[in-house]
Amino acid sequence: MLRANYILKLLEKNERIDGRKLDEFRQINIEKNIIEKAEGSARVKIGKTDVIAGIKMEIETPFPDTPNEGMLKTNAEFAPIAHPDFLPGPPSEDATELARVVDRGIRESNSIDLEKLCLVEGQKVWGVFIDIHIINHDGNLIDASSLASLIALMNTRIPKYEDEKIIRGEYIGKLPMLHTPINVTVSKILDKYVVDLTKEEEDVLDAWLSVAVREDGYICSMQKGGAKGLNVKNIDEMINLAAKKSKELRKLL
Amino acid sequence: MLRANYILKLLEKNERIDGRKLDEFRQINIEKNIIEKAEGSARVKIGKTDVIAGIKMEIETPFPDTPNEGMLKTNAEFAPIAHPDFLPGPPSEDATELARVVDRGIRESNSIDLEKLCLVEGQKVWGVFIDIHIINHDGNLIDASSLASLIALMNTRIPKYEDEKIIRGEYIGKLPMLHTPINVTVSKILDKYVVDLTKEEEDVLDAWLSVAVREDGYICSMQKGGAKGLNVKNIDEMINLAAKKSKELRKLL
Amino acid sequence: MLRANYILKLLEKNERIDGRKLDEFRQINIEKNIIEKAEGSARVKIGKTDVIAGIKMEIETPFPDTPNEGMLKTNAEFAPIAHPDFLPGPPSEDATELARVVDRGIRESNSIDLEKLCLVEGQKVWGVFIDIHIINHDGNLIDASSLASLIALMNTRIPKYEDEKIIRGEYIGKLPMLHTPINVTVSKILDKYVVDLTKEEEDVLDAWLSVAVREDGYICSMQKGGAKGLNVKNIDEMINLAAKKSKELRKLL
Amino acid sequence: MAKIKGIELIKDGKRLDGRKPLQIRDVEMKVGIIPNANGSAMVRFGKTIAVAAVYGPRLLLPKHLQEGDKAIIQCRYNMAPFSTDDRVKPGSSRREIEISKVIRQAFEPVLFLENYPKTTIDIYIEIIQADGSTRVTSINAASLALADAGVPMKDLVVALSGGKINGTLILDLNGLEDNNSEADMPMAFTANKKEITLLQMDGELKQEEIKKLMTEMFKAGEEIYKMQIKALKDRYSE
């Protein structure tokens, strides 16, 4: 509690416990293609937060109402290595939300050209599986996971498919990408807007808004969280800040 | 406990706490086709007990030993809205029993002409899914659920099936029904036979016998419950009462 | 604890609580084909330990990398009838290990000629399901279960398969067997090697080594267990003892 | 045992396995087969084999499940994967959950649960082979297992199935009969007082048929009771 009070006191003076500005991200470190067995992969570290996204391509039956489109499935695991509170077992509510927010950012922005992933209409399409594995949790999992997933997708290759078999290790080309949404989560603490919270900052936030911004400026998904409300002005200013920060993050792609 | 004693004391005098006669049902209220999205549906209220049954028609693979018959599957959910003791989670033992008793009444009386539900022998048949949703539980769930299921089935329409797709909202006719079993549960409390127990009456019962009676007088299924035994005379008299009450309930169809 | 100390004290003098020698099995009782409905079955009692293995043959899709081989699946259930500590529910860690150790002994020794179990390459093969059911647990479940499984397999008949249907009760021949691995588990207690432990002996063991020995002397699988380590000399001597005892047990086939 | 269209289950007054309508199958009962259990028994009706074990009364944990003024009965009926024609997948099906419940209730009337507060009496049943009438075979096994465990009972519980095939009332349905019968009626009752503690029925029966069938079932139950008594005596005279 003393720590929490200290964080709040500093914020009142527009200061943060690690010396950052309110709208400043921690250092971001990106490694691409770290998993040879995956069709695409990326590891993103934002400060001490450490996330791996791996992409597997599998043959699936398409959904009946989109018979000529590939499928996208996103899964997040809060591996128990990553935080003392993470326990083995089925995905928690938070892991489920994380996977769905990342998924929507990518899906709703039409990042992947799913129509190019159809092999036999109504019968066989490529399934793109995004698996997010948290290695260390020090806050801002949504932005780190979204970024890792996007970069992994951008580096994903489609394997050869011959005689009803996937030939792993041989590729016919890259995953066709149409758009690159960047997710930025802005939090409100007291009357301040803050980005890229550490875990201990997250423990004192009032509300957060996660915004996926496309390269053309379109907003493609939003999710509000936290135990307090936000007014229209808050939302507007938080989207502004998210849009601004998304441009900075975009340079990392 | 005072309440329980009071109920028992009244029963000794052939009286019930809500003024009903021992063989008298509470007021029954029936609404048909309340769920447009379902192929059939009914809501049955017996006193404060409130149950919805919805029928969904889906394409299924038939069982190997009945390759030209449709399938019937019955499921009951004790939705946590319905009683303070109902909790979210997989079906309880009681919900499982309820679903199976309702299912057997309908299945064993040959209510549905399952042979007319075959599309391609051995490959494709209509599956008839009865889903029972308890909205408020004030006793006698079996009779209420059985009645709701039967009425829902009687109002079920078979959707169009074209090009391997179900066309929801367009129908080719009604579900072919052969029989209409009515389920009546008779309980023994002390040496009395009582029908349509409220929840607080159920808490003091000795034993119950649920009997499905067909329009031609045949008994099609029975289930005994409760922590005490019944002798042959009890059973005989309870079947008598169930048969008599089933005729009254049949008028509601 | 007194009992445990007594067991240990006796062992120091090379004696066991039931009068056996350290390398002596309890009486082994074998019944074959006790389950008519199973394609093969055996019940093995070693002292008070009582195990049934049943074999079911089912049609399966082969694994993609072995399209013309049958499949082997082994499952063990610690039925709650068998011991006060066994509770209903999904397989425990120990039951999982038991199933996998039995499975490996049979699989790795190429006991079954799986290539002869292919019906349609890449599409239909026979699946051989070994189900181990513990009836009473008084130690040495691995050896008893392995023996029961092997004998059940040796007595398994392949059902007729016609018009895409298994004709149960009619058979086309025996399951083709190539090898007969015998599993012997040797335990180390203090500095002694002991075989066929009872449950109360197992509670005081230091380490165990389970060894599957084929009729040609090849070792086909090993598994070490227990909370203490073993040195190379231990391992060597324990394999020696296992090999020796396997010859005795082999006479029971 | 599949459903077979138009199968004739009774010819010249004999069932397909040669039995007369009211004849029960060859029965075997053995008490005390599981050394670890407080009580146990195996009962076989024809090819149907049930093994029952009783553990308890023993302290029920976790505490919040305890009843302060009586014991609870926990019952699990389970089919071994190899017990049927097609392999049974491990894990409780809805059928098994329901049967576990009705078996538990078949014993509630005869046990002195109020004598063992905060405890559980666990009745575990494994169907080793299933050829019809498994729940009633289970009840006979559990009845013996409870007696073997020394759990005081007001009366032994006896169980069997009755039914109707091709218009004829029969006793002790086998699997083929069960799947093709016009009616199937399992029943359990106390051996002496004839209190019915389990009764289920599926199919089509007139009320008179039910009465008639019950009368025959009580009669046959006398025989089953004698076998139970004999099995218990054999156990204690070992």
Add this chain to the structure above:
Amino acid sequence: MAKIKGIELIKDGKRLDGRKPLQIRDVEMKVGIIPNANGSAMVRFGKTIAVAAVYGPRLLLPKHLQEGDKAIIQCRYNMAPFSTDDRVKPGSSRREIEISKVIRQAFEPVLFLENYPKTTIDIYIEIIQADGSTRVTSINAASLALADAGVPMKDLVVALSGGKINGTLILDLNGLEDNNSEADMPMAFTANKKEITLLQMDGELKQEEIKKLMTEMFKAGEEIYKMQIKALKDRYSE
């Protein structure tokens, strides 16, 4: 309601169900429909029907889940199997888990949780029929159920969805619109203070469109709020 390629959802300024872009569907609200619950309500937007029940504040068990200084909210949003075109399999999907979470958070800001330490306030929602906008319909139902339960609230919570079809901003998406929209934005807010307690968006919107849409949603929210008040009055004047 499937995704349909190239479907035109708006023609001559009218939506396929005849509504104007900013018109919400026929709404029905009924409070107190579940006698067993501490509070309950049914809310219908067009064909979408949500039933909510509130139990509590009641003691939370087991103990280790309790919060010493406040109540927790437990929320479950569940779709009835028959509520949609294709049957929904029972059991919580990932979608239902996420929606349960955001609905719970939609009420956290308005409840005095610190007044009820060690308890839980359970909000259970059943979607009886789903034709788009189910989560916002659920929130309106839950808001009424909480009021009916007498759980003190800082403000009622009002919810509706906005979106964009064929370039036009609309309110209250039905199922067909939801599945074929360019954007879908559910929102919940406190009726008087206009504090937004749930906000989600999927699709493609410019920031100005979001602002414009929110303005319209607040306006329509006034109407929904009036309906809530009326439904509560009807309940108490019964």
Add this chain to the structure above:
Amino acid sequence: MAKIKGIELIKDGKRLDGRKPLQIRDVEMKVGIIPNANGSAMVRFGKTIAVAAVYGPRLLLPKHLQEGDKAIIQCRYNMAPFSTDDRVKPGSSRREIEISKVIRQAFEPVLFLENYPKTTIDIYIEIIQADGSTRVTSINAASLALADAGVPMKDLVVALSGGKINGTLILDLNGLEDNNSEADMPMAFTANKKEITLLQMDGELKQEEIKKLMTEMFKAGEEIYKMQIKALKDRYSE
């Protein structure tokens, strides 16, 4: 890495990846990679990458799982969905449950569990990429993570796999070799005392071959031990 009929895994004394029979792959070890954990490490053998984290000794809850006189070890070995050719479905397979158990037992002999009653030492392992020998790679990572956590150990645990391909004894099987080998023998042992704490074998080996293989594995284990020591020194000299 599929099973391939008739594959020749060794030619002219060289394995398909160019290694000599008794040569282990390129190894990388890094300690302290997970800031939140009490101890952590990454170990890579060729393409096989394991990450281990240790939490504890920490109080074990709920209470009824505690051992009054010692700590328990809880171990979970888990494969990341993207770690293999075909995606691994999340959730513990039977293989993972067994491996978790044998890894746990590989450490029981070296920990002073009696010093930490009522606690748990949690060893969590994630396989980030799998190319054979994952369980022994995991043990090397867990050994370093335990040391990094400051959990006192009698000795470091060293692990590697041995096996036989085309009649030749080899060390450190990769995935292709594992799936097509004549024998696969993972082993873990204490670095100094050479106490074997994990030993498994699948395949066909003569007893002399097992002895010979173990001798080579102990030799190679010396090298792995040196790498462990170096990785720990690098950590503390950061």
